[in-house]
Amino acid sequence: MRVDLFDFQLPPERIALRPVRPRDAARMLVVAANEPLLDRHVRDLPGLLRRGDVLVFNDTRVIPAQLEGRRGEARIGATLHKRIDLRRWQAFVRNAKRLHEGDRIDFPADVMAIAEERHADGSWTLAFAGDEPVEVLLERAGQMPLPPYIAGKRPTDAADRSDYQTMFAARDGAVAAPTAALHFTPELLATLDEAGVGHETLTLHVGAGTFLPVKAEDTADHAMHAEWGRIDQATADRLNAARAAGGRVIAVGTTSLRLLESATGEDGMIRPFDGDTAIFITPGYRFRAIDGLMTNFHLPKSTLFMLVSALMGIERMQLAYAHAIAEGYRFYSYGDSSLLMPG
Structure with missing residues (x-):
């Protein structure tokens, strides 16, 4: 149709x-x-x-799946959207043209991930460092992923949690x-x-x-x-x-x-x-x-x-x-x- x-x-x-x-x-x-x-x-x-x-x-x-980080001097935004396993998530990435396979992304609260693989739809597999489940890391470093039609009009705040x-x-x-x-x-x-x-x-x-x-x-x-x-x-x-x-x-x-x-x-x-x-x-x-x-x-x-x-x-x-x-x-x-x- x-x-x-x-x-x-x-x-x-x-x-x-x-x-x-x-x-x-x-x-x-x-x-x-x-x-x-x-x-x-x-x-x-x-x-x-x-x-x-x-x-x-x-x-x-x-989960607070919206992350803001850096690859060197480049600002990288990531929205995790599908869990692959304990350490790896598929994510939509903002400013993805600055990202290459194997790059390290540093997020707040000492959370770090490696850009492991780029997919045909433009999303990435991110592999997170450490032993804690990624969901635990997100509680420290992430924000609530409000829909773009809301996030584009106001910032996420504590009430959204x-x-x-x-x-x-x-x-x-x-x-x-x-x-x-x-x-x-x-x-x-x-x-x-x-x-x-x-x-x-x-x-x-x-x-x-x-x-x-x-x-x-x-x-x-x-x-x-x-x-x-x-x-x-x-x-x-x-x-x-x-x-x-x-x-x-x-x-x-x-x-x-x-x-x-x-x-x-x-x-x-x-x-x-x-x-x-x-x-x-x-x-x-x-x-x-x-x-x-x-x-x-x-x-x-x-x-x-x-x-x-x-x-x-x-x-x-x-x-x-x-x-x-x-x-x-x-x-x-x-x-x-x-x-x-x-x-």
Whole structure:
């Protein structure tokens, strides 16, 4: 499909630079098949779902994966986005033209890495010195890797260390937050529990590739980035049982959705999963695992806007986004939410 079909104009002032407080006070646009658009808030979610429904959250934790260092006199920026092993990470590098294989990069707090290998997509493998896990080094030397549309407007600060983590964050490895879950609070989760709405967690370590633009003119020519994820047997069994009992599986975030769809067979059964997924969902895709999606508002011509268009239809999502812009919804990672129910 033509990528320009997924374009729209977003006024810059609609880009949220901070989250609302409390988190569940964010607005939520309800988009359901063959029904009018509804303007609600995230805290209204218990009244919009049914007893027996299950929300699926991503429990990945964002690591401070943004590093600023030097190769000699040259300033080098690195955003780690995929762990290779205990000492080596794949990274997107700023000022990469000043970097050569074998070069040493010095980062703050006595953290040092060797530029080991340059990849075809322009990223690098960085091999870190020492015995400590790289995640420990990042806690000393790194910053939270805010999306470029926020980082380009203000510096990262101490508030982002907590603002850019969900309440479910438990497993280190993401370099971008699963932002749909940023809206949840313990109080909201307790209300959902009382309403008979269950919840489960899986893990998908979101990579920096989620922010890469689609440069191809046709979706068939776009190479999707890979991310590592895991669903265990017990979680898969509970989700299958919930659907068999008539409950709906609602992914909280596109990361949860992509992993669920990667783990589900043609028979509609969710199975354990442990490995990389590079699933690219565009209109025409037949959803097997999920019955709905809660997600923030996405960038034009992005793989994520393509995904929601696959779920609800391009015309429907263009209409929904036009409504959100006109009504002053806040967009992107720290912005408002939407609840998409296709059936």
